[in-house]
Amino acid sequence: MSATVTAQIGTTDWHLTGIRTTRAGEICDHCPRTLKNLYDVENRITGQTMTVGRGCCKAVTGWTLAAAEAARILRAAQIAARQAEVWAEFTAAHPAAAQMLEDDIRTWRPAHPGQANIPLHVKNDIARGATPRSWWEGRIREYCRTRCS
Ligand SMILES: [Zn+2]
Known part of the structure; x- marks a missing residue:
């Protein structure tokens, strides 16, 4: 920190x-x-x-x-700083996936009123979550499956 x-x-x-x-x-x-x-x-x-x-x-x-x-x-503030660090690590390791999530967060339109911004939820999960890359990759694969289906 x-x-x-x-x-x-x-x-x-x-x-x-x-x-x-x-x-x-x-x-x-x-x-x-x-x-x-x-x-x-x-x-x-x-x-x-x-x-x-x-x-x-x-x-x-x-x-x-x-x-x-x-x-x-x-x-x-300390938690937010830590999450920004984890997100920066993720972005360095997976620039394409990070860019896709950022783009999706910006262009997200809820399917029904009150629906959460799902890519933002995934980004927050990654920022809050553990740093092993296998965990990140699993989270992104899962997101891509639901995104593309
Ligand atoms: Zn004083």
């Missing part, structure tokens, strides 16, 4: 880049308090980075971020 995984804080220009705890404590970059629970934030426009407490996170970003929500958005 790279250290570049970040999660946008609400609709602000600020991104959460890390949540840390420290026994010794660190001084908040916004107020004089010593903190044990630290939120690393970065402004995507100015590039400014700060380590603040959750209260000062609101003061700095203008967004109220509950602790559980902070953990959730950072975890979701």
Whole structure:
């Protein structure tokens, strides 16, 4: 996992880049308090980075971020980054199949209202799934069978 995984804080220009705890404590970059629970934030426009407490996170970003929500958005960003990595591996190993799926996702028309985008579902399966190539190939073969029938 790279250290570049970040999660946008609400609709602000600020991104959460890390949540840390420290026994010794660190001084908040916004107020004089010593903190044990630290939120690393970065402004995507100015590039400014700060380590603040959750209260000062609101003061700095203008967004109220509950602790559980902070953990959730950072975890979701890490999962999305991992899935993008797996998809990139798949694309490198099977460029034609990846291109076919991307094209199908774009041109998908549901057969009935509410029908899921099946090629998108297959792409997500691959991105979420195990990386052995035999698994990928099986998933693609299965998709091609239903697609062409
Ligand atoms: Zn503070």
